[in-house]
Amino acid sequence: MSLRLEPREHAPLGLRLLVSLLAGAIALLFVAIPVMAAGANPCEAYVLMAQGAFGSMFALSETLNRATPLILTGLAATVAFRARLWNIGAEGQLYMGALAAVLVGSGFLQLPGPIMIPAIMLAGFLAGGLMMVVPTMLKQRFGADEVVITLLLNFVVILFIQMLIEGPLKDPLSMGWPQSVPLLAEAKFDKLVPRLRTHWGLIIGLVSALLLWLMVKKTVLGFEIKAVGENKPAARFAGIPVDATMLKVALISGGLAGLAGVGEVAGVKGYLSADLSPGFGYSGIVVAMLAGLSPIGSVLAAIFIAAVFVGADSMSRATGISNYLADLVVALSLLCVLVGSFFLRFRLAPANPKVEA
Amino acid sequence: MTSHTPLLSLTDITKRFGTLIANNAISLDLHQGEILALLGENGAGKTTLMNILFGHYVQDEGTVRVAAGGDVMTTLPPGSPGAALAAGIGMVHQHFTLAENLSGLDNIRLGTEPLLSFGRRHAARAKVEKIITESGLDVDLDRRVDGLTVGEKQRVEILKALYRDARVLILDEPTAVLTPQEAEGLFAVLRRLAANGLGVIFISHKLGEVLAVSHRIMVLRAGEQAGELVTAQADRRAIADLMVGKAVAEVTRTPGARGRALVEFQSVSLGKPGHRAALHGVSFDLRAGEVVGLAGVSGNGQSAIAALISGLAVPDSGTMRLYGDPVTRADPRRLVAAGVARMPEDRQHDGVVGTMSVADNIAIEEVRSPGFSRYGFIDAKAIRARATAAIAAYDVRCPGPDAEARLLSGGNVQKLILARVLERAPRVILANQPTRGLDIGAQAEVHRRIIAARDRGAAVLVISEDLDELFALSDRFLVIHAGEITDAGPAETLDRATVGLLMAGQTHTPETLAS
Structure with a gap:
């Protein structure tokens, strides 16, 4: 009996959850092959990974610490992709957010803590947002492709940051390391638990997810973003200001990525360097896709991806298998979820049901 | 055989x-x-x-x-x-x-x-x-x-x-x-x-x-x-x-009471000069209590007129007045708020967002108004209540207000749009190809609603390629050809042949041609 595809009228929540979970599980199954090739037992390797990610307070803290920027870059991709604005530039926006935080928070302004922290967050949000607003305006004015512009801007931004931390922003006390002047103590995020690295950025990420969920579900802006994303001509005809709505989306999307950068500087490193992000911006796209563009789902997906990275590091130390495995898991789960999203739109039905002649 | x-x-x-x-x-x-x-x-x-x-x-x-x-x-x-x-x-x-x-x-x-x-x-x-x-x-x-x-x-x-x-x-x-x-x-x-x-x-x-x-x-x-x-x-x-499944009531049109001009076009031009689909200095008005039929072969400037009355464009030169005031900004929301009802030509493409619910599509034009939202938050209850009432009143056949609009047939999409625009008792109605692709039952329903709105005192412009439809609805005819409009006069004085000649760009009447 052969099978055929039929379009679905709608995909229930349970099915969408199942697709995301299966995508992660199948990615882990595939990665078992190279693990075996490296001479290790995949079951043991995954148990070690799970222990490395969740096995202790320290492990859990490291995972959540890693998840913090991923939540925000995941939300950045979520809000943009919902409006069919393809923001591939979260990495650059993250760095610009981090740069703005350093510019405002490293002594150029003298502010008390309760004002300083909102100030660097606002600066980071605006800097990241601007990095997405400009490409969106170019798209509206000249029809320039935002995928190409935002993707390539990532490299431009990194070079710009390198120039700054080798030059005007270089920390004179860094013994020659390419890093910026540090943030003032007032500008740094507090840790959530003493002696563990998880910081207030996590709370910012969770609150952002809640706010974004609220915006998507309950607000006029969310309504308008959906209309613009799903059918621009109809939105325009109905009187929704299409260009203005897209610019709001761009500001929010870039801004969230910028906040991720603020969190990394103010919560983890304390200064800006060119290795601030190991691709958090790009992984945010995977987070958003794994979550099916759901803001709340993005939190869970970010924790999953973070756990894979943190767990792989720990497993690597124990078994000697390269921690590049984590990249493999993340890449494969993206591919699996793309395949899975196909099954959210179509169902498999038997092509030749038995029919009485 | x-x-x-x-x-x-x-x-x-x-x-x-x-x-x-x-x-x-x-x-x-x-x-x-x-x-x-x-x-x-x-x-x-x-x-x-x-x-x-x-x-x-x-x-x-x-x-x-x-x-x-x-x-x-x-x-x-x-x-x-x-x-x-x-x-x-x-x-x-x-x-x-x-x-x-x-x-x-x-x-x-x-x-x-x-x-x-x-x-x-x-x-x-x-x-x-x-x-x-x-x-x-x-x-x-x-x-x-x-x-x-x-x-x-x-x-x-x-x-x-x-x-x-x-x-x-x-x-x-x-x-x-x-x-x-x-x-x-x-x-x-x-x-x-x-x-x-x-x-x-x-x-x-x-x-x-x-x-x-x-x-x-x-x-x-x-x-x-x-x-x-x-x-x-x-x-x-x-x-x-x-x-x-039931006897179809033919629409009967009785002459209406012609009121004051609600929409006035004064030497309006829009689009590339010399282009067929552009407007070249057209002047006409739409009066309260009157259905005006705009006849013409498609692509002769109808879209430009529709875009102007829909609020998607403003004249390049000349003036379009609504209730006597010039319209100077392309802003559909302001026109909607001022009581202009607009039915788009391509209702599936421009009329509805397929992946949004029937209720959301009914509310979409007025989602910012106090009836549907407060302080930027959607009033889902009000939107749903309005939709439930509209679905019943306009006989929109759908599984319910939460069903996605893409699941509706063409006729029901048009009923949804009618429910959206007519429920506010509009003063001006633009009906662009109002029954294209609809079956006779749905057609009669749309026509009945248009005539009822006119009887309530609305000024109606019907744009259609179907002459039968225009003759069934219109009190007065405008004919458009190559971006220029001829006022053909009251429907009673016209026949299909005369309108057809005007549509072909022939500005003389058959009698003058014959002589």
């Missing part, structure tokens, strides 16, 4: 989509040399039935059988377009499936031959030319399809089916895209094909053409077989009642 065994036999076909029964135990036979019309309103199940026959859908119950020589009939495996093609069933869809950048001949051959087929082109051409001579389907085979007219493209589609040795030809709403002259040509071809032994199934919701071309009529209504009759003995009125 007909042999004993049918060419094609459908028995007790049932198809359900969720709780909706699209086809309920439908049976039909098609004989050689016969033109069978499948008549029904939008959503009656005509297209579903044909998609089952062609293998695009799998039926839940019932069988499709085709003649296999002699008196033998074989069962067609469900869900296999390949098997349907092999059995000699050819289908011409409403939306053509041609490769625009290939010639007519290559489109006809496409899919029937292996990739490397040296020297077969000649044989193919000979076969197609033979079919053309036999059928009268005249087409330039060497011209690229994108250079063909709609009528010619349709002929290529039919040739494509015949080239594959179709014994049964299915045409889905074939005249929807044709001019009256082209439709006549198509009917002549179909009669000739039937005379040569082909069986034809003709899907339509237009009574007139069904009576003109078919031998036998099967009427579907809401998925049920409502009746089957021989065309020669059929009565127009009786068929119409069969289709809609």
Whole structure:
């Protein structure tokens, strides 16, 4: 009996959850092959990974610490992709957010803590947002492709940051390391638990997810973003200001990525360097896709991806298998979820049901 | 003319989509040399039935059988377009499936031959030319399809089916895209094909053409077989009642009380000067309590007028006034708030967001107004309540206010738009192609609503390519040609011929022409 595809009228929540979970599980199954090739037992390797990610307070803290920027870059991709604005530039926006935080928070302004922290967050949000607003305006004015512009801007931004931390922003006390002047103590995020690295950025990420969920579900802006994303001509005809709505989306999307950068500087490193992000911006796209563009789902997906990275590091130390495995898991789960999203739109039905002649 | 065994036999076909029964135990036979019309309103199940026959859908119950020589009939495996093609069933869809950048001949051959087929082109051409001579389907085979007219493209589609040795030809709403002259040509071809032994199934919701071309009529209504009759003995009125299941009230228009001008165009120009679809200094007004019909061949500036009244554009020069005040900003929201109701020309494309709910689509124009939102937050309850009431009042057939709008048929999308724009008791109404693609039941409903709004004192502009519709609705005619408007005067003083001449750009009346 052969099978055929039929379009679905709608995909229930349970099915969408199942697709995301299966995508992660199948990615882990595939990665078992190279693990075996490296001479290790995949079951043991995954148990070690799970222990490395969740096995202790320290492990859990490291995972959540890693998840913090991923939540925000995941939300950045979520809000943009919902409006069919393809923001591939979260990495650059993250760095610009981090740069703005350093510019405002490293002594150029003298502010008390309760004002300083909102100030660097606002600066980071605006800097990241601007990095997405400009490409969106170019798209509206000249029809320039935002995928190409935002993707390539990532490299431009990194070079710009390198120039700054080798030059005007270089920390004179860094013994020659390419890093910026540090943030003032007032500008740094507090840790959530003493002696563990998880910081207030996590709370910012969770609150952002809640706010974004609220915006998507309950607000006029969310309504308008959906209309613009799903059918621009109809939105325009109905009187929704299409260009203005897209610019709001761009500001929010870039801004969230910028906040991720603020969190990394103010919560983890304390200064800006060119290795601030190991691709958090790009992984945010995977987070958003794994979550099916759901803001709340993005939190869970970010924790999953973070756990894979943190767990792989720990497993690597124990078994000697390269921690590049984590990249493999993340890449494969993206591919699996793309395949899975196909099954959210179509169902498999038997092509030749038995029919009485 | 007909042999004993049918060419094609459908028995007790049932198809359900969720709780909706699209086809309920439908049976039909098609004989050689016969033109069978499948008549029904939008959503009656005509297209579903044909998609089952062609293998695009799998039926839940019932069988499709085709003649296999002699008196033998074989069962067609469900869900296999390949098997349907092999059995000699050819289908011409409403939306053509041609490769625009290939010639007519290559489109006809496409899919029937292996990739490397040296020297077969000649044989193919000979076969197609033979079919053309036999059928009268005249087409330039060497011209690229994108250079063909709609009528010619349709002929290529039919040739494509015949080239594959179709014994049964299915045409889905074939005249929807044709001019009256082209439709006549198509009917002549179909009669000739039937005379040569082909069986034809003709899907339509237009009574007139069904009576003109078919031998036998099967009427579907809401998925049920409502009746089957021989065309020669059929009565127009009786068929119409069969289709809609109740007597259709014709719209009766009584002259209205003409009030003050609500919309005024004063030497309005918009678009590239000299371009046919641009406006060149047009002046007219729309008055309260009056339906103005804008007649014209499509692409002569109607879209520009619609864009102006919809608030999507402002004049390049000249003035458009609403209630006496010039409109200086392209802002649909302000026009909506000022009481302008707008029905878009392409209702599926511009009228609804398919993936949003029926309720959201009803609220979409006014989502920022206090009735539907507060402090930037959506009042989902109010939106839903309004939708529930509108669905009942405007008879929008849908699973409920939360159903996605893409699941609605064309007629129901138009009812949804009516519910959206008329519920506010608008003062100005733009009805752009208000009934294009709608069945007679839905058409009458839309017309009734438009006349009712006029009687309430609204100024109405109807843009339509259907002269019958314009004559049924309009108090006064404007005719547009190459971006210029002629006021043709009250409808009572006009006939189709006069309007037709004005549409063709002839500014003289027939009398002055004759002299």
